[in-house]
Amino acid sequence: MALPQVKLEATEARLASLSLPESGAWLREAREAALARVQAMGLPHARDEYWKYTRPDTLVQADVPEAALFDAEGEVSFGDIDRVKLYFVDGVFDPEASDDPAVGGVEIERLADVASADIHWAKDVYGVLETRGQDPVERPLAALNTAVATDGVVIRATGKAEKPVNLIYLHRNTTSDAVLHHVIKVEDGAELTILENGPAAARFNKVMEVEVADTAAFHHVRTQGRDHERRAVTHTFARLGRESTFKSFTLTANGVLTRNECVIELTGNDAVAHVAGAALGDGDFLHDDTVFVTHDAENCESRQVFKKVLRNGATGVFQGKILVKDGAQKTDGYQISQSLLLDDDSVFLAKPELEIYADDVACSHGSTSGAIDEEGLFYLRSRGVPRDLATDLMVIAFVAEAIEEIEDEEIAADVLGRLEGWLERRRD
Amino acid sequence: MLEIKNLHVKLEEEDKQILKGVDLTVETGKVHAIMGPNGSGKSTLSYVLSGRDGYEVTEGAASLDGEDLLDLEPEERAAAGLFLAFQYPVEIPGVGNMTFLRTAVNAQRKARGEEEISAGDFLKLIREKAKSLKIDADMLKRPVNVGFSGGEKKRNEILQMALLEPKMCILDETDSGLDVDAMKLVAEGVNALRDAGRGFLVITHYQRLLDHIKPDVVHIMADGRIVKTGGPELALEVETNGYADILAEVA
Numbered sequence: 280m281a282l283p284q285v286k287l288e289a290t291e292a293r294l295a296s297l298s299l300p301e302s303g304a305w306l307r308e309a310r311e312a313a314l315a316r317v318q319a320m321g322l323p324h325a326r327d328e329y330w331k332y333t334r335p336d337t338l339v340q341a342d343v344p345e346a347a348l349f350d351a352e353g354e355v356s357f358g359d360i361d362r363v364k365l366y367f368v369d370g371v372f373d374p375e376a377s378d379d380p381a382v383g384g385v386e387i388e389r390l391a392d393v394a395s396a397d398i399h400w401a402k403d404v405y406g407v408l409e410t411r412g413q414d415p416v417e418r419p420l421a422a423l424n425t426a427v428a429t430d431g432v433v434i435r436a437t438g439k440a441e442k443p444v445n446l447i448y449l450h451r452n453t454t455s456d457a458v459l460h461h462v463i464k465v466e467d468g469a470e471l472t473i474l475e476n477g478p479a480a481a482r483f484n485k486v487m488e489v490e491v492a493d494t495a496a497f498h499h500v501r502t503q504g505r506d507h508e509r510r511a512v513t514h515t516f517a518r519l520g521r522e523s524t525f526k527s528f529t530l531t532a533n534g535v536l537t538r539n540e541c542v543i544e545l546t547g548n549d550a551v552a553h554v555a556g557a558a559l560g561d562g563d564f565l566h567d568d569t570v571f572v573t574h575d576a577e578n579c580e581s582r583q584v585f586k587k588v589l590r591n592g593a594t595g596v597f598q599g600k601i602l603v604k605d606g607a608q609k610t611d612g613y614q615i616s617q618s619l620l621l622d623d624d625s626v627f628l629a630k631p632e633l634e635i636y637a638d639d640v641a642c643s644h645g646s647t648s649g650a651i652d653e654e655g656l657f658y659l660r661s662r663g664v665p666r667d668l669a670t671d672l673m674v675i676a677f678v679a680e681a682i683e684e685i686e687d688e689e690i691a692a693d694v695l696g697r698l699e700g701w702l703e704r705r706r707d
Numbered sequence: 708m709l710e711i712k713n714l715h716v717k718l719e720e721e722d723k724q725i726l727k728g729v730d731l732t733v734e735t736g737k738v739h740a741i742m743g744p745n746g747s748g749k750s751t752l753s754y755v756l757s758g759r760d761g762y763e764v765t766e767g768a769a770s771l772d773g774e775d776l777l778d779l780e781p782e783e784r785a786a787a788g789l790f791l792a793f794q795y796p797v798e799i800p801g802v803g804n805m806t807f808l809r810t811a812v813n814a815q816r817k818a819r820g821e822e823e824i825s826a827g828d829f830l831k832l833i834r835e836k837a838k839s840l841k842i843d844a845d846m847l848k849r850p851v852n853v854g855f856s857g858g859e860k861k862r863n864e865i866l867q868m869a870l871l872e873p874k875m876c877i878l879d880e881t882d883s884g885l886d887v888d889a890m891k892l893v894a895e896g897v898n899a900l901r902d903a904g905r906g907f908l909v910i911t912h913y914q915r916l917l918d919h920i921k922p923d924v925v926h927i928m929a930d931g932r933i934v935k936t937g938g939p940e941l942a943l944e945v946e947t948n949g950y951a952d953i954l955a956e957v958a
Binding site: 662 | 780793796797798801802851
């Protein structure tokens, strides 16, 4: 089908300013195929159904809107966690700043290094899960990423990873346009935790493809920091084998525009996928969680838990879908998206969807928007707790259900501490 | 000393006058009780004093130890030493009782320019206070008032009072929803806090609470005013004859 003229023009204009990075044969093929996908589907447009609530123009246009640098005042996410730190500055890996990537149970390589190899396992994942994730809903910015990503890590867990791998994204240039693509494979029975934090760039496009093999476990915890002006579109594509586990949690504060897409395919029986997020928006802020979980095997469990706290005209978006294919019997699917609106100017837009073709499943979903409980607020204040602190206590209580999705207690405590720190700084 | 002068209050939304000139002084160290029929304005008085939204003071004044209460935010009133034990303590899902209590104690300390209490010291303090009110570790761990029985909620109110050590305590129908044993426990908690430096205003329908918390002064409130003031014997009179006689007498 031919693209509408406006879309064709916008796509061509964007692609004209890009070129495919030099790569070895297998990666070049993957990039060229991705470029062809982008050309066929066109980049997102405001009139696309899937972009109804989030304007894609600043993510698509060739010019990067400037984003002032933000001083995080020495704040460090996951500071108390024993982890391997890998730094990217405006989307470029910084080997000097990074830790030695030799960790027990894990092989870590740089995308550029594996690209030159004639054959590499990453070939079976890079762009592959992204391509699978294009159906039934197109995700052109992910295909664009596959085509033009300039850096990234390729990680394979062969056993229980000795420690988490922390990808840290620093922002030093006010007009940087970072495109990172990570490929992760967790082999049979292996376990890996990936931590991510930092604003990354003025504009950030990141794809992470995760193959979770039979009985493997993958944990992902991410904090998207307090930069006010950054923009980000991220995609996580995961394919789960039998009795495997995938758990992902994201804490977001500030950022003028964030779209986090998570596309999960449960392809082996008895697999478990949890994806959760807590977002705090203030003022010029749009946060979009778009989740698509496909059950294509029996007796799998999926959970989506998303909480948003919005004030001063901030906008929250949730598009969440559970697709249960024919034959995916005994599916247990759950989805909840809730917003706490701290004033009348803030907006929460939710589109929860269930599509079920199996006849023996339990799926539930709910979505709510509400103001803060004034009775509770008065009760706290009557005990001497100032209004802003009382509000924050209730905000923490509100998002707690999402944070509880983090399995590792130490990491969960770190995330909670980060949230409390952000709220405290906001009060001061 | 709590001083209320000619206090007129209406509901903001309904333009309905609830308090029509309340005059009341509760001296430090004394226990005053307010009794009165339903709808006389007793609970409104407690809410207005603690700063709840939805009420408009159209006339009059209220002060605690000379400080004008009505201009203050609820948290400032609390820091000034006012405490309201709620008739219906509010459930706050997700906020741990212990976190809540420590936050409240530290917020008041901070407002008064005092140092915050350390986690260790607070734990010691709360263990000691909770024990006498038969509040177990589980109740401290659970979210504020969530899943608490009526008696547990009221004991939790008294625990807060004991921790915050206010100068003036208002008890709004603290006996409602309590069985005899629970009421005794709550009354013992209150009595343990009776002190020369602390005043109490006990709002109740029934005399029975006053068997346990013996008042120095009893006021009868009706139609938004204090219509009669006397000693403890006034409460007994209400218990025996109801409000009708007193109201007829002052009409």
